[in-house]
Amino acid sequence: MSGMTPIVEMKKINKFFPGVKALSGVDFRLFEGEVHALMGQNGAGKSTLVKVMTGVYKQDAGEMLLEGRPMRPDTPLAAQKLGINTVYQEVNLCLNLSVAENIFIGKEPKKLGRIDWKLMNQRAAEVLKRLNISVDVTRILSSYSVAVQQMVAIARVLDTSAKVLILDEPTSSLDETEVAQLFKVIRKLRDEGMAILFITHFLDQTYQISDRITILKNGEFIGEYETGKLPKLELIAKMLGKELSEFAYTTNPDERKKAAAEAASDSGTVLSAKALGLQGSIAPFDLSLMEGDVLGLAGLLGSGRTEMARLLFGIDYADQGEIFVKGKRVAISSPKSAMMAGLGFCSEDRKNEGIFAELSIRENIILALQAKKGVFRYLAAKKQLEIADEMIRALGIKTPNSRNEARQLSGGNQQKVLLARWLTTEPIILILDEPTRGIDVGAKLEIMELILNLSRKGLGVIFISSEFEEVLRCSTRIAVLRDKVKIAELAGENMTESGIMRTIAGGK
Template sequence: MTDPVRPVLHARGISKFFPGTIALDDVELRLNPGEVHALLGENGAGKSTLIKCLTGAYQRDAGTLLLDGAPINPASTAASQKLGIGTVYQEVNLLPNLTVAENLFLGRQPLRGGFVSRRRMNAMARETLAGYGLKIDPTEPLTAYSVAVQQVVAIARAVDMSGKVLILDEPTASLDRDEVALLFSVIRQLKARGLAIVFITHFLDQVFEICDRATILRNGRVVGDCALAEVSRREVITMMLGRQLEARVHSKKTGTVGKPLVQVADLGRRGMIEPFSLDIHEGEVVGLAGLLGSGRTETANLIFGAVMPDQGRIRLRGTDITIRTPRDAVAHGFALCPEDRKSEGIVGDLSVRDNIILALQARQGWMRPIPRAKVTEIADRYVRALDIRLASLDTPIRLLSGGNQQKALLARWLATNPAFLILDEPTRGIDVGAHAEIIALIDQLRADGMALLVASSELEELVAYSTRVVVLRDRVQICELTGDQITPDTIVQAIADDPHPHAEPV
C-alpha cells in the first residue's frame, strides 16, 4: 500500500540486543491513523520486545521512532503514555482493590479545592464508559465486573490518557466469544475516531476479522508487511512459521525404527488438550507441529507428568505405568527440556557443573550425593561431547549464550541416560551455528536408538529431524505425517485447513 497518509507512529530500523541473542534486527513498523494493525509472530519472534521498545519499557539499541513525524525517545512507559502511546496488556493492569472510577482516574482525579471530588469523578467515569457502550456503576469495585469489562475500562483509561496510539497486547486471550465481540465493537469505535491501534493476538480468525494490515515478525526480523485483504491465511502462516525452502533432501535418516517404547492412549485434560493417542518407537523422532497455543507444550507436559492428565494411560515397553509427577516420569527414564529455559530450565546462578548434574542427583536422591570428582567427570564429558563453550565448569550458567545454555540443559538430561527424551522448542532463541549443532545432536540420539518427542515452531527444523510429524490445531491432533509427506508445505497446509488429503487422519 503506497499510502500518502503520514503514519502516526513510524518505527524504523529498530534493533535490540540481549546477551547472546538479537531480539530485534532492523525492524520497521508503520501505523496509519484509523488503522488496526496486527503484529504477528510465534513466541520469541520479537513482538513483545518491539512493544517494549515502543512504550519505553526497553531502550532500543538502534533505530528511530517517529510520532507524527517527530522523533521521540520515551524513557519509561509513563513517558510514552504522555506522548500519546497507551498500552493494554493481556493481564488487566488495573487495581482490583479500587473502584472502576478510581481505576479510570488514578493519578488524574478531578480536584476541588485540592481534594479529590468523588462525585465528579464518578460522574465523569459514568460518562466516559457510556461512550464505550458500558452502562455500569463506576462506584463498584473493579472486580465486580467481567474481564472483558475490565479490559474496556483499561482501554478507556489508555485512550483518555494517550489518544494517538493504542497497543493491545493479547487482550482477547482470556475472553469468551461474546466478550470478544464487545471488545471488537470498542476497537471499531476507536478506529473510527482515527486512533492507530496495534493488535497482538495468536488467534488468526480475530486478526482477519478486525485488522486492516499486519506486520509479521520472525526471529526478530520483519518477514512481511501486508494489507490483510490481499493475503490468504495460508500465506500469513507461512510467513509466521518460516519460508518454504526448496525441497531439501532429508535422506540421512539412517538407523532403524525399533519397538514401540512409549504408548500413550487417550491422554487428555479438559480445558488444556483433547485426548490424544501417540506411539513413540525406539530410534524415532516424533515432531509436534502447530501454531502457538495449539497444544504442543501441553502435550509434552502431560506426558511428562508436569500437568496431571484427567484421563488416559501411558504404557512403557508394553506395561502400564502411572505418571503423576515429573519425578515419576524421570524414574521411568523420561526427560523433558522445557520451552522456557530461563524460568523452567536453568538455575542461573549455579555453575554449569551444578546445572548439568542436577537431574541425575535429583534422581539419586539427596541421601546419596554424587562424589565431586564424578560430577566433574560427567560434566566434563558432556561439555566436550556437546561442545559447550565456556570459561570453566564453575561459570554461572546465566553468563552463557542461549545456545550453550540449551546444550547444558540437554546435557543435564542426557546425563540421566533417558530412554525417552522430550524437547520443547529446543532451538528457541539461539544462534544459527548452535541451531545446526542441536539438530545434528537430535539426529545422533535418534540413530543411537533413543525415542524423542520434539515440539517446535520451526518447520524446516521439524522436517530435518522428524521421522513422523503430528500436527496440532486448537488443542486437537489433526493429522500425522510420515515419510515423504513431511515437508514445510504439507505442515502449513495441515495447520491452515482441513487435513491434507494425503495425510492419515489420527
C-alpha cells in the same frame, strides 16, 4: 489510504542492543480508524518496535511522526500524554480495587478536597457503557473475568485523549466468547476513528479483525499488506522468510526416517495421552510415542507447543484426560512424578529454567539424578565425578574440567549439559523444548545428531523447534499445532515444509 497522513509514522527505525540488531530500517504506518496487525516470529522485533513507539526504548536511528509532526516520547507516560496508550497481555491493574477505581485512580474526580466516589462510579459506568459493558463498577476487579479486566484496562486509557491504542496479545488468556466480546469493542473504537495496533499470534484472529498487516522478520521490515489481499499461506511464508516456490523443493524423503518409522511401528508405545487438556492453555489432544520415535511438534509461536510439553511433564496440571507410560496409566501431577514415571524435560528457557549458571558442570549434570533418588541417598563425590565425566565424554561437551562453572560454557554446550542431566536419570521419554534455540549452526547439528543417536537406542523423544527444517530433519512423525489446538499429525510423504505450512494455513 495513501492520500491520508498516518497518525503514527515510523521511518527507517534502527535499534541496537549489545550484540544484537533488534530493528534495522523498519518502516511502520498506522492510520486513523484501522486495526493494524503486527506479525512476526519470536525475535522478529515486534515488541521492540512497540517499545520504541511508546517511549520505553529510544531508537538509535530513524524518525517518528505523530500526525505529520516529529515526536520523541522518552517515557511511557510521555507517550500516553501524546495519546498513545498500551494495554498489555498481562493486565496491569490492581485486582484489589474496584472497577471504577481502576479506571480513575490517579485522576479521581474530587469534591471539597475529597474523592467524590459517587461521581467516579457514575463516570466509570458511562465509560464502560461506551464499550457496551455493564458491570457493577463498585465491585472489586478480581471478581470479574480476565476479559472484563481487559476492557477495564482499555476503559482506563479511553478516558484520556487516546488516539492510538496498542493491544499487546490481548487475547492470549481469553476464551472464544470473550474474544468475540473484545473484538466487538475493538471494532466500535475503530469505527469511532481510533487507530488500533493489534499484536497477536493467532492467525485466525488476525484475519477476523485486522484491516492491514505489517510483517517483521529478524528485526527487518518485510512488508505492509492489506489483510484481504494476503492469503494465509503467504503470510506464514513471509513470517518465516521463505518464498512460496521454495516449499515444493524442500521435500526430503529420508531413508533413515522411513526405517525409523517402520521400526517404531512394531516396537511398543512408551507414552500416550488421551484427551489431555487444560482450559485456557491447550485444547484436549491425543498423542502417542513409540520406542525410538522422535515426535516433532511444529507450529508457529504461541500455537501451544510448549503448553503441550508442560502438561506432559506435569508443570501444568491437566484438567482433563489421561497419560499412559508403557501402557500403564500414570498420574502426573508434578515434574517429580513425571520424572518418576520416566520422563525428562529440557525447557526452552535455558537460562532461567535450565542451567544453574553458578553451579559447576558436574553439579548441573547430577541435579536431576539426585532429585530422583531423593536427598537422603546422597551420591558420593567420586561417583558424581564419574557420571559427569562420562557424560562430558559421551556428549562431547567442550570443557577442560567438570568443576568449571556452567556459565563459562557456550549455549550449545550448556544445552548438552541439560541433555546430560536428564540422560543420567535414564528416562524412557525425553521432551526437548527448543533445544537448538540461540546456539550456533554447528552446535545445532551436533544436538540434532545426539537426538537421533538417542532415539536409535530406543529413547522416545518429543522435539520442539520453531525451525521447521529442524523438526523435519529429526522427526519420524510430526504433530502440527495451531492456536492451541493439535490440528494434524503428519507422517511419511506428507512430512515436508510445505505440508506443515499448508496444514497450519488450512483453516478450520
